Amino acid sequence: MQIKNICCIGAGYVGGPTMAVIALKCPHISVTVVDANPDKIKAWNGPLEQLPVYEPGLAEVVKEARGRNLFFSDDIPGNVEKAEMIFMAVNTPTKKEGEGAGMAADLRYVEACASDIAKYSKSDKIVIEKSTLPVRTAEKIKEILEENSTNIHFEILSNPEFLAEGTAVQDLFKSDRVLIGGDQTESGQKAVQSLVDIYANWIPKDKILTTNVWSSELAKLASNAMLAQRISSINSLSALCEKTGANIDELSKAIGMDHRIGPHFLKASVGFGGSCFQKDILNLVYLCKYYGLDEVADYWHQVVKINDYQKDRFAQKIINHFGGDLTGKTIAILGWAFKANTNDSRESAAIYVAEKLYKTGANLEIYDPKVLQDQIIKDIKFYWKEKSVKSNRISISSNIRFGNADTIAILTEWEEFKDLDFEKTTVFDGRNILKSPLYSI
Numbered sequence: 402m403q404i405k406n407i408c409c410i411g412a413g414y415v416g417g418p419t420m421a422v423i424a425l426k427c428p429h430i431s432v433t434v435v436d437a438n439p440d441k442i443k444a445w446n447g448p449l450e451q452l453p454v455y456e457p458g459l460a461e462v463v464k465e466a467r468g469r470n471l472f473f474s475d476d477i478p479g480n481v482e483k484a485e486m487i488f489m490a491v492n493t494p495t496k497k498e499g500e501g502a503g504m505a506a507d508l509r510y511v512e513a514c515a516s517d518i519a520k521y522s523k524s525d526k527i528v529i530e531k532s533t534l535p536v537r538t539a540e541k542i543k544e545i546l547e548e549n550s551t552n553i554h555f556e557i558l559s560n561p562e563f564l565a566e567g568t569a570v571q572d573l574f575k576s577d578r579v580l581i582g583g584d585q586t587e588s589g590q591k592a593v594q595s596l597v598d599i600y601a602n603w604i605p606k607d608k609i610l611t612t613n614v615w616s617s618e619l620a621k622l623a624s625n626a627m628l629a630q631r632i633s634s635i636n637s638l639s640a641l642c643e644k645t646g647a648n649i650d651e652l653s654k655a656i657g658m659d660h661r662i663g664p665h666f667l668k669a670s671v672g673f674g675g676s677c678f679q680k681d682i683l684n685l686v687y688l689c690k691y692y693g694l695d696e697v698a699d700y701w702h703q704v705v706k707i708n709d710y711q712k713d714r715f716a717q718k719i720i721n722h723f724g725g726d727l728t729g730k731t732i733a734i735l736g737w738a739f740k741a742n743t744n745d746s747r748e749s750a751a752i753y754v755a756e757k758l759y760k761t762g763a764n765l766e767i768y769d770p771k772v773l774q775d776q777i778i779k780d781i782k783f784y785w786k787e788k789s790v791k792s793n794r795i796s797i798s799s800n801i802r803f804g805n806a807d808t809i810a811i812l813t814e815w816e817e818f819k820d821l822d823f824e825k826t827t828v829f830d831g832r833n834i835l836k837s838p839l840y841s842i
């Protein structure tokens with residue numbers, strides 16, 4: 402079946418860029434991205450320099466496709482009804498309450514999507530899991546779709562997304578692989594083929610991998626777990642380097658030159674952040690426990706524990722430098738995003754390090770080139786559980802400032818922090834944890 406109309410539910414960091422690229426590469430398909438948040442849709446339809454997602458190259462893609470065959474709309478019923486293929490790209494955060502709280506994925510947004518799809522569909526649909534989901538979620542989605550509709554056939558595919566923020570557009574243009582999981586039935590395989598045909602417009606066929614649904618769902622969680630595991634492995638070794646005089650960068654290089662290991666994801670850091678690694682590993686841990694695999698659960702849990710240890714260790718280094726009390730000290734926090742080239746700050750290591758410094762008495766001067774001031778305030782209230790941001794102890798600047806600071810903590814690898822002249826200020830560099838403090842007053 403040749404698809405002419407796609408609807409994507411969820412206009413976030415995945416839905417926005419992935420659909421923009423599909424629309425760009427497939428001018429014969431009409432792609433509409435819908436979202437429950439009308440402000441987000443308004444922003445996607447607004448000026449290119451203020452799109453809700455900052456990604457290098459994204460504005461150019463949106464400029465070319467928007468209004469041609471790429472649309473952003475808050476009309477969920479109309480666009481669901483019209484589409485032959487529907488992507489679900491809604492958030493799947495860690496559950497906050499109920500069974501599995503703090504570990505399992507909260508599937509309420511995906512379930513709401515499935516209910517909406519069932520409610521507004523008047524013809525057969527291919528429904529695609531784009532969100533990252535626990536293995537066997539397709540079963541639950543099928544149940545919701547079938548219970549809430551009559552005489553409509555829904556084919557469910559898993560097509561997890563592997564883009565990384567900051568390089569999303571490049572990752573989508575040249576994916577290492579596109580993974581599509583479908584049922585082994587005739588209708589399942591037909592649905593798989595129609596999705597393969599879409600990606601084949603720009604992805605070489607040998608990079609499009611088709612599997613059963615459960616392998617595809619689990620491969621996404623496992624990929625993130627393996628990537629995060631490499632970071633925690635190298636970060637754990639950074640602690641040993643500091644005790645022994647070995648150099649973590651030299652260690653990474655030596656390890657990564659083995660072609661069986663490879664050089665990527667071996668950069669020691671202040672800890673990984675982002676909305677996905679931690680939540681996906683916790684979800685994996687929960688699944689293992691659910692199936693009675695306690696040893697496997699403990700193994701993966703350790704990846705998150707080392708990450709927490711690393712963030713804490715970095716903050717503690719700064720505290721120790723000042724003899725354990727930061728009262729009256731001003732610390733410039735350079736970088737709030739969880740990595741460079743994104744405006745996303747979810748689970749950023751900066752948030753945790755800054756919290757510990759603040760709660761040990763420090764005054765903070767925060768600067769990030771892309772995370773807006775409002776977002777930083779929201780993060781402080783949400784993650785630190787602070788009711789208000791005390792302006793006499795925290796200042797957020799839209800320009801880089803560190804002249805008055807007693808010390809500087811670099812917490813995101815923004816290019817603009819690379820060649821700064823810090824003169825004689827002490828610098829704790831999240832990009833170079835071993836060598837922190839770099840300069841002493």
Ligand code: NAD
Pocket residue numbers: 410411412413414415416435436437438441490491492493510511513514531532533534562563564565566676677
């Ligand atoms: P996001 O929070 O940026 O976007 C999700 C959007 O879905 C929000 O705009 C929200 O308003 C909307 N939404 C939620 N429920 C809805 C509903 N019922 N109807 C309509 N809209 C609804 O999330 P994201 O970062 O794009 O992540 C989405 C999924 O993709 C997650 O499962 C995540 O794990 C996965 N993923 C994310 C990345 C990434 O880099 N961010 C990469 C790969 C996979």
Ligand code: UGA
Pocket residue numbers: 533562563564565566567625628632665666667668669670671672673674675676677678739740
């Ligand atoms: C990650 C994966 O790389 C994507 O493949 C996946 O699709 C995505 O999660 C997801 O499922 O959300 P992302 O979190 O956007 O992408 O960015 P990464 O480049 O993986 O970086 C994650 C964190 O790890 C950042 O805080 C980064 O600074 C840190 N990191 C990365 C290191 O500390 N060391 C490294 O060597 C690499």
